[in-house]
Amino acid sequence: MNKKFRIGWLPLATGLTLLTPFAYVQADENLLNYVTGVETQPKGTWEFYQWITQRKDKGIGRYEAWDYETELEYGFTDRLAGAIYLKGQSIDTQDILIDNYIPKDERYSYTPSGIQVALKYNFLSPIKDGIGVAMYIEPSWSWKDPHSGQDKRSLSLETKLLLQKNFLDDTLVWLGNLGLESTYARRKPIDDLPAGFEWVTDPEMELELTAATGISYRIAANWYAGVELLYQSEFETEVNQERKSLFGGPTLHYGARKWWWTLTWFPQIRGGGEEYPGQTDTDLHLIEKTKQEVRLKVGFNLF
Amino acid sequence: MKRQGYEHWLWLPAIVAPAVMPATAYAVQYLSIAQAQQALFPGATQFAAIKLTLSSEQKRAVEKAAGVRVRNLALSAWRVSSGSQPLGWFMLDEVLGKHEYITYAVALSADGTVRNIEILDYRESHGGQVRDAKWRAQFGGKGAGAPLKLDEDITNISGATLSCKHIADGVRRMLATYEVALK
Numbered sequence: 017m018n019k020k021f022r023i024g025w026l027p028l029a030t031g032l033t034l035l036t037p038f039a040y041v042q043a044d045e046n047l048l049n050y051v052t053g054v055e056t057q058p059k060g061t062w063e064f065y066q067w068i069t070q071r072k073d074k075g076i077g078r079y080e081a082w083d084y085e086t087e088l089e090y091g092f093t094d095r096l097a098g099a100i101y102l103k104g105q106s107i108d109t110q111d112i113l114i115d116n117y118i119p120k121d122e123r124y125s126y127t128p129s130g131i132q133v134a135l136k137y138n139f140l141s142p143i144k145d146g147i148g149v150a151m152y153i154e155p156s157w158s159w160k161d162p163h164s165g166q167d168k169r170s171l172s173l174e175t176k177l178l179l180q181k182n183f184l185d186d187t188l189v190w191l192g193n194l195g196l197e198s199t200y201a202r203r204k205p206i207d208d209l210p211a212g213f214e215w216v217t218d219p220e221m222e223l224e225l226t227a228a229t230g231i232s233y234r235i236a237a238n239w240y241a242g243v244e245l246l247y248q249s250e251f252e253t254e255v256n257q258e259r260k261s262l263f264g265g266p267t268l269h270y271g272a273r274k275w276w277w278t279l280t281w282f283p284q285i286r287g288g289g290e291e292y293p294g295q296t297d298t299d300l301h302l303i304e305k306t307k308q309e310v311r312l313k314v315g316f317n318l319f
Numbered sequence: 320m321k322r323q324g325y326e327h328w329l330w331l332p333a334i335v336a337p338a339v340m341p342a343t344a345y346a347v348q349y350l351s352i353a354q355a356q357q358a359l360f361p362g363a364t365q366f367a368a369i370k371l372t373l374s375s376e377q378k379r380a381v382e383k384a385a386g387v388r389v390r391n392l393a394l395s396a397w398r399v400s401s402g403s404q405p406l407g408w409f410m411l412d413e414v415l416g417k418h419e420y421i422t423y424a425v426a427l428s429a430d431g432t433v434r435n436i437e438i439l440d441y442r443e444s445h446g447g448q449v450r451d452a453k454w455r456a457q458f459g460g461k462g463a464g465a466p467l468k469l470d471e472d473i474t475n476i477s478g479a480t481l482s483c484k485h486i487a488d489g490v491r492r493m494l495a496t497y498e499v500a501l502k
Contacts, residue, residue: 045417058478094477143480144469185388185415185488186481237419271418273442 044089044097047232047269048244049280049311051191054148054180056138057091062318064088073307075297077111081306083162084126095138103130103158107165114292115214117303119206122165130158130170136178142189148180152195163304167204172197176226187234191244195226222258223251232269240269244280250289259289261301263309275316282309348440349450352424355437356397356409359426363406366397369501377499384463384495387488396501405429408501410493414485416443423486425458425493431502432462436490446479449486458490463498467491 044057046065057063067085082105089099110121134154142148154174161168176195182188199222209215230244245264252258265282287301295302350358356366371394373381378389395411408427413420422440427433436458438450448454457473467487469475476483 061478141480143484144475185390185485187415234415273418 045269045271045276045315046278046313047189047240048191048230048242048267049278049313050246050263050282051193051228051230051244052152052176052178053189053191054138054140054142054150054178056095056097056136056150057089059091059094061091062088063090063315064318065313065315067311067313069309069311071306071309074112074292074302075295075300075307076292077109079109079112079306081105081107081109081162081165082126097136099134099136101132101134101156102128103132103156105129105160105162105165109165113210113213114303116216117292118164119166119209119213119215124165127160129160129162130156132156132158132172142180142182143186146181148178148182150178150180152176152178161203166206168201169204170199170201172199189232189240189242191228191230191232193226193228195224195228197224197226198222199224220252225249225251230267232267238271240267240271242267242269244282245285246282257289259287259301259303259305261287261305263305275314277312277314280309280311282311283307284309350437350439352411352439355411355424355439356399358437359409359424359435360399360406362401363399364402365400366409367400369394369396369398371396371500373496373500380499381492381495384498385488385492387492389492394496394500399426407434408497410497411439412489412493414489416441416485417481418443421449421482421486423489425490427494427497430462431494431497432460433458433490433494435459436486438486441482443479443482446476446482448476449479449482454483458487461490461494463494465491465494467494 044055044063047053065087069083071081073079084104085101087099087101089097091097104126106125106127108123109118112118132154134152136150136152138150140147140149156172158170159167174195174197176193179192181190200219202219203215203217205217206215226248228244228246230242232240232242235241243266245262247262249260250258262285263282264285265280267278267280269278270276284300284305284307286299287305288299289301290303291298292303300307373389373392373394378392381389397409399406399409407429410425410427412425413422419442421438424437424439425433426435436455441447441450454476461467466472467490469484469487473483473487
């Protein structure tokens with residue numbers, strides 16, 4: 017068992033609870049978890065985010081992975097914000113062997129897995145310009161494969177066009193994103209693989225197109241309820257489209273004066289492309305994705 | 320074997336505890352109604368409360384003139400005078416902030432133009448600058464038909480665009496309400 021180090025979640029959670037009354041202001045509040053809004057952090061202010069995502073169930077064996085992103089965002093101007101993320105993951109996969117994807121059982125707790133930075137520039141405000149438009153660019157570097165949990169060096173660059181339209185006195189918000197991510201990756205060799213198991217360690221290039229949309233409605237003071245959809249299509253240089261998936265589900269958002277949280281249940285609705293041998297859910301993409309995702313994001317403004 | 324992953328749900332206390340705290344614990348009341356009345360009409364001797372509910376016809380007329388929805392048909396207004404001299408109207412209203420309502424008051428002169436506005440309750444994290452005298456003074460002299468639009472005749476406050484827009488919309492709605500129901 018590749019056990020790295022374990023963070024004491026209870027002290028962390030308790031610390032956040034105690035911190036809450038003293039946390040200060042919030043701005044770039046995420047009404048949805050998988051679709052990004054166009055607002056940026058106001059000039060000179062900081063915001064702290066903690067993301068936690070559970071991915072579960074590949075239809076065989078046991079698969080449960082958790083992704084963590086700890087993010088700090090700063091407003092350089094009222095239109096330009098930058099962020100830095102520390103990514104981490106934990107995984108528990110048993111009795112699943114898929115050539116080139118899942119080479120062996122793996123189980124470990126929180127392990128740092130990558131870092132990324134992001135820049136977001138707001139061109140138009142949905143509140144005063146009728147429609148909101150922003151651009152988002154995010155280079156990242158990771159050293160763990162989030163799907164197998166194995167060592168894999170990846171360098172990615174993601175760019176996104178962000179759109180937002182508000183309705184009904186800004187109580188109903190529509191968000192739309194179009195994104196392109198290019199990734200250069202190389203797996204690390206594994207010594208103790210089963211005989212005949214394929215585990216390619218040559219460098220690979222991958223392109224991923226993303227389209228996401230969602231709406232969120234203010235159902236009461238401080239509370240929003242919404243729904244969001246995420247379509248992803250992956251291309252590899254030699255095999256054209258490899259995989260596609262559509263996830264969608266409901267989102268609940270709570271925003272107070274000083275902090276907020278957003279929770280999304282995000283099952284895979286449709287998928288296709290590569291399948292593992294014996295896959296019974298043939299209308300899903302399960303080679304890398306899972307049947308279920310749940311994401312919780314919490315944001316606190318610091319200064 | 321102990322199942323991995325249970326510790327993640329220990330995040331829940333961090334989420335649930337603050338969520339159940341009453342949001343109003345953070346409410347800041349800057350002025351009471353009486354204080355706002357005195358601030359906007361320092362020489363007034365009488366504030367006569369007027370109880371009025373807009374009819375559906377009046378509501379449509381206000382919405383058409385102001386270009387914004389009327390959420391509350393009940394109107395809180397006071398006729399203001401100094402002795403026998405009418406000074407104008409004091410109107411109390413609420414608009415949506417990012418999370419909660421912003422309570423503000425509009426003072427109209429006897430000719431129906433804005434004397435000034437005051438913010439009574441502001442519960443948002445950003446945009447406390449809407450209380451600044453300079454920002455509020457932009458509304459002075461505005462009458463029915465004034466645009467009251469951000470970046471046109473009302474300056475925006477970065478980080479508080481939504482509050483600025485909703486207050487400007489609210490004042491435009493109050494001016495239309497005066498024309499339809501009080502004039």
